[in-house]
Amino acid sequence: MNYGRSFNFSAGPAMMPEEVLEEIRDEMLNYRGSGMCVMEMSHRSKVFQQIADEAEQDLRDLMNIPDNYKVLFIQGGATLQFAMIPMNLMKNGVACYYETGAWSKKAIAEAKKYGEVVILGSSKDENFSYIPASNAAGIPENADYVYICENETIHGTTWQKLPETNGKVLVSDQSSMFLSKPCNVSDYGMIYAGVQKNVGPAGMVVVIIREDLIREDLCEKVPTYMSYKVHADNGSMYNTPNCWDIYCCGKVFKYLKKIGGLEVMHQRNLDKAKVFYDFLDSSKMFKGTVKPEFRSLMNVPFVTESKELDAEVVAATKAAGYDNLKGHKSVGGLRASIYNAMPKEGVEALVEFLKKYESEHQ
Numbered sequence: 001m002n003y004g005r006s007f008n009f010s011a012g013p014a015m016m017p018e019e020v021l022e023e024i025r026d027e028m029l030n031y032r033g034s035g036m037c038v039m040e041m042s043h044r045s046k047v048f049q050q051i052a053d054e055a056e057q058d059l060r061d062l063m064n065i066p067d068n069y070k071v072l073f074i075q076g077g078a079t080l081q082f083a084m085i086p087m088n089l090m091k092n093g094v095a096c097y098y099e100t101g102a103w104s105k106k107a108i109a110e111a112k113k114y115g116e117v118v119i120l121g122s123s124k125d126e127n128f129s130y131i132p133a134s135n136a137a138g139i140p141e142n143a144d145y146v147y148i149c150e151n152e153t154i155h156g157t158t159w160q161k162l163p164e165t166n167g168k169v170l171v172s173d174q175s176s177m178f179l180s181k182p183c184n185v186s187d188y189g190m191i192y193a194g195v196q197k198n199v200g201p202a203g204m205v206v207v208i209i210r211e212d213l214i215r216e217d218l219c220e221k222v223p224t225y226m227s228y229k230v231h232a233d234n235g236s237m238y239n240t241p242n243c244w245d246i247y248c249c250g251k252v253f254k255y256l257k258k259i260g261g262l263e264v265m266h267q268r269n270l271d272k273a274k275v276f277y278d279f280l281d282s283s284k285m286f287k288g289t290v291k292p293e294f295r296s297l298m299n300v301p302f303v304t305e306s307k308e309l310d311a312e313v314v315a316a317t318k319a320a321g322y323d324n325l326k327g328h329k330s331v332g333g334l335r336a337s338i339y340n341a342m343p344k345e346g347v348e349a350l351v352e353f354l355k356k357y358e359s360e361h362q
């Protein structure tokens with residue numbers, strides 16, 4: 001069906017699968033005979049509890065989440081996690097971080113308010129265009145965890161292989177790559193993702209955390225809403241959760257199961273990204289900014305020879321129905337975010353447009 005929707009290359013909030021939006025539309029005024037919209041429902045009602053339970057179960061199925069991990073739906077976005085992680089997980093007051101771009105920098109700044117931060121590696125020297133080498137030797141004996149931003153949304157880099165942690169707990173910000181490919185949850189102590197990049201509407205973060213990391217003795221000092229224990233003990237309903245988001249994300253989880261799960265999604269993402277990177281590698285006008293071995297499947301930053309031309313291209317793409325291609329203000333240039341819900345046709349159409357632009361502006 002043609003709704004006149006544009007191909008939206010926004011880094012987030014971003015596209016959702018069209019058939020999910022259609023289902024939501026169809027259930028908007030009266031959810032399955034309940035007589036109300038999900039937005040109007042009590043979070044304590046049976047009908048909503050079932051929505052939440054199914055959302056959690058479908059996510060567990062998709063990611064094969066082991067039973068000793070809790071799944072939490074928390075508000076405050078990924079940003080609140082920058083603080084919740086050190087507040088809840090720093091036992092010795094020491095944590096290790098890799099500095100790979102804007103989002104890990106924010107996480108580091110927040111962790112420094114709570115304890116000592118050891119930087120195991122940084123790609124600052126080359127404008128965050130690569131992922132630093134694993135540095136297990138730099139991990140102090142008393143480190144509480146090792147933290148990575150697994151996909152740096154702004155810079156377009158991704159960890160192809162997880163760093164070694166010397167047996168320490170790995171904590172990963174997967175916001176801009178969540179559910180883009182299979183994930184072995186037991187490699188991590190905690191995974192979290194703001195959902196507005198690759199899943200649903202803004203306003204919620206999914207936290208997947210190993211049970212033994214939720215510690216009673218540490219939680220006492222943590223403000224109630226920021227304690228993982230409080231969220232875990234109350235099934236993510238200590239207070240009113242973001243019911244609407246749980247519902248929408250649950251629909252996306254079901255959709256991903258239906259299309260064949262994360263292997264299928266990964267293959268689609270590989271295919272899409274290849275179309276784009278092949279184009280960048282063959283273009284004279286446009287250049288990718290990331291070292292090829294660290295390229296993200298989700299966020300593709302690229303530049304022309306000048307800021308003026310970058311801006312002209314952004315304006316031309318917008319006029320042609322390709323939205324939000326302006327690079328992040330801290331980096332400039334252009335960026336195409338090609339998350340799960342961006343169809344391959346969207347990427348192909350954009351590439352065709354850019355090729356034509358290039359041939360007409362040489």
Ligand SMILES: *Cc1c(COP(=O)(O)O)cnc(C)c1O
Pocket residue numbers: 012076077078079080103149151152153173174175176194195197
């Ligand atoms: C967008 C983003 C965040 C911040 O998300 P909010 O939900 O806006 O707080 C954190 N980390 C990464 C990797 C992101 O892409």
